[in-house]
Amino acid sequence: MKLVISSSELLKGIMTVAKAIPSKSALPILENFLFDLKGNILEITASDSELTMKTSIEVENAEEEGQIAVPAKHLMDLLKELPDQPLSIKTVSETSFEFCWANGASTLPYFPATDYPPFTNMEENAVSLDFPAQSLVDGISSTIYATADDEIRPTMNGIFFDIDTESTTLVASDAHKLICYTTKDVSASEKASFILHKKPAAILRSIIGKTTENVSIVFDTKNAVFKFDNTIVVCRLVMGKYPRYRDVIPQNNTNIMKIDRLQLLNSVRRVSVCANKGSNHIKFSLSSNSLEITAQDLGFSIAAHEKVACEYDGEDLGIGFKSTFMIEILSNIDCNEIVLKFADGTRPAVIVPSEEEELSEKICGILMPSIA
Helix, strand or coil, X not given: CEEEEEHHHHHHHHHHHHHHCCCCCCCHHHHEEEEEEECCEEEEEEECCCEEEEXXXXXXXXXXXXXXXXXXXXXXXHHHCCCCCEEEEEECCCCEEEEEECCEEEEEECEEHHHXXXXXXXXXXXXXXXXXXXXXXXXXXXXXXXXXXXXXXXXXXXXXXXXXXXXXXXXXXXXXXEEEEEEXXXXXXXXXXEEXXXXXXXXXXHHCCCCXXXXXXXXXXXXXXXXXXXXXXXXXXXXXXXXXXXXXXXXXXXXXXXXEXXXXXXXXXXXXXXXXXXXXXXXXXXXXXXXXXXXXECCCCXXXXXXXXXXXXXXXXXXXXXXXXXXXXXXXXXXXXXXXEECCCCCXXXXXXXXXXXXCCCEEEEECCCCC
8 A cells, every 4th residue: 555645634534433432342353443545535434343334535635546554553653753754654575564744754653444344234224314424413402411321221221213205203212301302304205214223323412513414324133224415324223122112201281381491401500509409309399380390309408489470371381300301402592582391290291392483393391200
């Protein structure tokens, strides 16, 4: 292999896929980037066996094609210290390559490309669809915080993509809260679904650029492949059946409160300072056009309460919530006014943007009540 490439472009390329490099691995070869030079295109691959990322860079001069696996940490550390300039990369023996810049050079080891895990082949019945990039980023951002860390039920540790003939819904739940994000921009000829683990979901959210228009998704029973710009991300899917989430969304919560989202969020934050640190319990007391939020910690003899103006003409009721969950939901719904729908003090509350909001038909949150 022999080529000349811009140092800044090479650094940008390896940083795009570096998130797939494992900190420790039973397979030492995975601590390397795979470089594959074909013509004047350099493909860079990184993998931890569960997640594989690949990006392509156009090189300035390609003299000799080839494949090598190069040490990820050494290469990243070296590139971060170099100003933007042309770099010459060439193999000098069967086990080492030379990395040359304007006034210096470094010799690093490389490993056979044949030792690197092969790229995933999709099943014949794989499903393909196009997802607008911004909708995908918004959907992940709106749901990922609600995923669980559950060793017993691994399906809860990811985002469920529920693809229908008219829309697609992204769902996440930790059994205490459930968040749905629905977009009509994505549909399929027949129903399909997959569960994407939270780690690759977070990586996708971070690397999809603002100028990216569309993400192509191909998935089968084991893997999903996301393609956009010059990047490919292959994710091992979470195996298992996702719970019937639509069955737990209340349909008859008739006590409805409309309130300014930021006002409610700030009030909950203030009052929760005095909540018990173990339970984080706060209580909502609702009466005509009035909400009172209270919290107390008897062990430290502290308490707080705050009244908040709202639109409410339902039954008088009291209901408790875990403040941290309420804060998470209110912080991640980007709207001005929010609607909370209650049945009584013992059943889940529905949280949605008000009908006047652009997100009104996209976001739906369910929060279980808590007991002090």
